[in-house]
Amino acid sequence: MMSRFFTLIVVWLAAACATVAGELRIGIIGCDTSHCIAFTQEINDATDKNHVAGGKVVAAFKGGSPDIKESASRVEGFASQLQEKYGVKLVDSVEELCREVDAVLLESVDGRPHLEQVRPVFKAGKPVFIDKPVAASLRDVLEINRLARESQTPWFSSSAYRFYESMIEVKNTDVGEVRGAISYGPSHLEAHHPDFFWYGIHPIEALYTVMGTGCISVVRTAAADTDVVTGVWPEGRVGIFRGLRNAATPHSVIVFGTKKVVEQKSTGDYGPLVGEIMKFFQTGVAPVSNKETIEIYTFMEAADESKREGGRPVMLNEVLKKNGGL
Helix, strand or coil, X not given: CHHHHHHHHHHHHHHHHHXXXXXXXXXXXCCCCHHHHHHHHHHHCCCCCCCCCCEEEEEEXXXXXXXXXXXXXXXXXHHXXXXXXXXXXXXXXXXXXXXXXXXXXXCCCCCCCHHHHHHHHHHHCCCEEECCCCCCCHHHHHHHHHHXXXXXXXXXXXXXXXXXXXXXXXXXXXXXXXXXXXXXXXXXXXXXXXXXXXXXXXXXXXXXXHHCCCXXXXXXXXXXXXXXXXXXXXXXXXXXXXXXXXXXXXXXXXEEECCCEEECCCCCCCHHHHHHHHHHHHHCCCCCCHHHHHHXXXXXXXXHHHHHCCCCCEEHXXXXXXXXXX
């Protein structure tokens, strides 16, 4: 245990020195999402309007999932772009990547391999941002968190929605006591993931951004093009998620308070999220607690359970226990 402690101290001292020098080395796992290009652009290109100083993406492991079109059709193109436009070195394994970098962006668009891909990262003690979805099951999310605690390695995950300037404006508006909220947005499905893990995670995370943790139970109404999930929080507060498909898919949050009702006015971009990721890499302090992230995934799994059981109310603590939590 003591040797592990001293190893982590060495890792963090090396990362801190790199940060002071402005040369925090960042690695990417998974070149099959547009996020790997967008994040690298904002980190590596000092002329970008959203440039985030403090490091550089220097290495990437391609990854890729042949049975998901969104992955298989893009991985080679994005990998080539990283290499040719940004000078990113392509490596043959996650283990090799960890030897080259101080911090990791786990970007694989498929959540199924995340658990196995992050194991070497935790073993190496590298702070890691895990892009959505954290995994393709709640059980894997919980195992990722357990391994992180065991290795004393910081991690976090977040949708960009949480840090949009328009979202921060809503959060900072004095509505009095928050009695409830509605969050609506795109909720496209993917056959290898629980319904909301693939894309509904974004507006659900937005709901949690304004409601906070503590949801007790959920009820889901499911239709071909729409899902409505109603969550009950303590003191009778109610949060509603409306997932949209096969139609217009804007996204916004409406907050109901004792003083006023306020609605999010616009969307945003990746800049604020990338800034939060960089600060996390530099400090090891996550801007979103692992506890909250786990509750969000429990909320989504409970919504699936409610659908399977014909729309009955499902308690989050039951779902968490069933999947190895608590």
